[in-house]
Amino acid sequence: MIDLSGDRVTVTTAIEVREAAKSALDAGATHYTDRPGVPELREAVAVKLAEANAIAVTPADEVLITCGEQEALFLAMQVLAGVGDEVIVTGPALPADVELVRMVGAAARVAPSDDRLRLDVEQVSELVTDDTRLILFRSPSAVGEVIADSRLDRLGALAIEHDLRVISVESGEALTAKGVEQRSIAAVGGLAPRTVTINGFGGVGLDAWRVGYLAAQRELMGAMRRLKQELSICSPAVSQHAAINAIGRAGAYNAVLRDRFDVRRVALELALMQSGLEHIAPRGGVFVFVKPDPAISIPVAIARAAEAGVIVADGVRAGAAGWLRLTLDREPDLLRHAAYGLASVIGDVPAEAAV
């Protein structure tokens, strides 16, 4: 069996990061930290945002260290949307993002992506009403599309035109193909005062350590900072010290990850092309999406794939209904093998064999 249904990739931390975390524990990093985060980490985050994302924030009051990216997203959503508000979630939308909008009492409007699972700004525009307050946006998207072209500017213009705020989750940033340009929407003209940028340290293996951050201008930051204190007081001390060490290693770490996933992506893509399977291999993230023959439903395709020795997930888990989701977190040979296996059971079917 080749299991390609995984949701996430486990990246192990560098030995140096582990040593830094252990030294911090020995030095007594077992107490609450500064509520918005250890100052040294906030400084490092501000430098990273300035250098890599062209986002200017002051570490003292415009960076908040959180218990992972999900807490950052929760805080932003809770503060920026509420009962009676509408939130546009750009598609493909993670089911959990839609669930979160509902959790805070707002109505979620998912803007459909195009037939190649790409952000469609026209669809976003059509959903704006008088009650729209916020756009929840991910780049790389839920399927891994990196959005850095004119659509980013048009999305920004739309937010300004309708006076909307934007939550931009950029945690997939570390896993994008070599040479792919990335842009943060907060760096688009006029967007900084209305954008909350969220990211973390998953790319350097700190996903499970639960440390991430959000950045926003101080007018937006105050309430998020207070809610964070009322929710979890501060973020785990040992994890923050691990992040201080890891953030400087991110460049080298990401390059290794990029190379590894680029090789895998190309291997799988080629095999899928040779097999004649319709597929999408976004330039970011860790997934490739495969469309079964139209005569085969997704549940049937998943069952047939399993019979052929390949476990795949329903693309709907990444907001890609009608597609199968395959992780790239396997060696190239296995990925090729899986592609050929899939082609034999979900590829072109003669009409009489259709289900």
Add this chain to the structure above:
Amino acid sequence: MSTSSSLPRSSPRTVDDPGTALRYELMDEADGISDLISLGLGDPDLPTPAHVVEAAKAAIDAGLADVVGEPAGLPELRTAVAAKLRRENGVPATSEGVVISTGAQEGLFLAVQAILRPGDEVLVPDPRYPSYDTAIRVARGEIVSVPTYEEDSFDLNPAEVVARITPRTRMLLLVSPGNPTAGTISPDHIRELAEIARRHDLIVISDEIYEKLLYDDTEHLSVGSLPGMAERTITVNGFSKTYCMTGWRCGWVAGPEPIMREVARLKRLTSGCAPLVSQYAGIAALEGPQDAVASYLEQYSRRRRTVLDTLDRLGFTYGQPRGGFYVFLNAGSSGMAAEELSRKLLSEAHVLIFPGTGFGPSWSQYMRLAWLAPEEQIAEAMARIERCLAPRAEAAH
């Protein structure tokens, strides 16, 4: 750069209150004082037990801290928590009925979100730690304050609870030992409150974070252990106060499995699983030797004696601190409001003590003193306070 014209239209929802703002202002001011002794924050100065730190380091070395887990927590830790609740508290907990949270405060927040419907009323003791209010407001519930009194050492009187029950009352929040009062709810009152909860079909959330820190033979009774209560009680606790683990951000919430499934769903949306390194530390804390806890309590007992003796000499009154590491003292006897006294002690004695307004607007006469500094510093702080206030105390007599 921001201009007012480009700012979003509605202002963000705030969870602000003047008491909290004052606390921040005092902390900012204290930052600049080099010989400050802080008796303000509830962060134990004592270290996490060494074997717990070692267990965390071993988990880091083994790569276990890198692997994201279930939102509800590591199965091994959930099992250890359920066993602890059955063994020590008599609460019939199951591991499926335990969710590991990123600190007890988040656990309580999630439980409140899981249970409350908009408009539900929650009975909450006054004074209290302000995060309870935030949790209830976010769930769009209604806060119904139940007063407690210094002369009762801030025990919660069941008659005060009954008097405030309406058809919309859904939940009763118990905090024993309490913060900021360090008062405890007597076992007899716990039994009466359980009876009230059964009679009026209320859910009880029992915050027991200070359960191990008890003085003068005070007894702790977990409400979830009483007949007919397991199905309506959510027990909240954590590692921060018992094991001096505030910086690890790990706690738990335990109760009926259907409610806990909803808590786990919300946990995933709120912050995902609790930090794995901290969960491994938590397993060691619960299953390893407990002698550190006894040693902490011994030290706190000595500090408490020093503090209370000084307050007695100065003529301050207070509720008997039966648990935890605070005393909620009545500043009125100094002739000053608590805010004024806090400012005076900070600027003249270089001792930081929070005014009670951080725990409810009606507590402007009270202050919360935390004995969370080494014994010699506590003694020094008390001497400074005595020097600062003694002339006034003498004049008053």
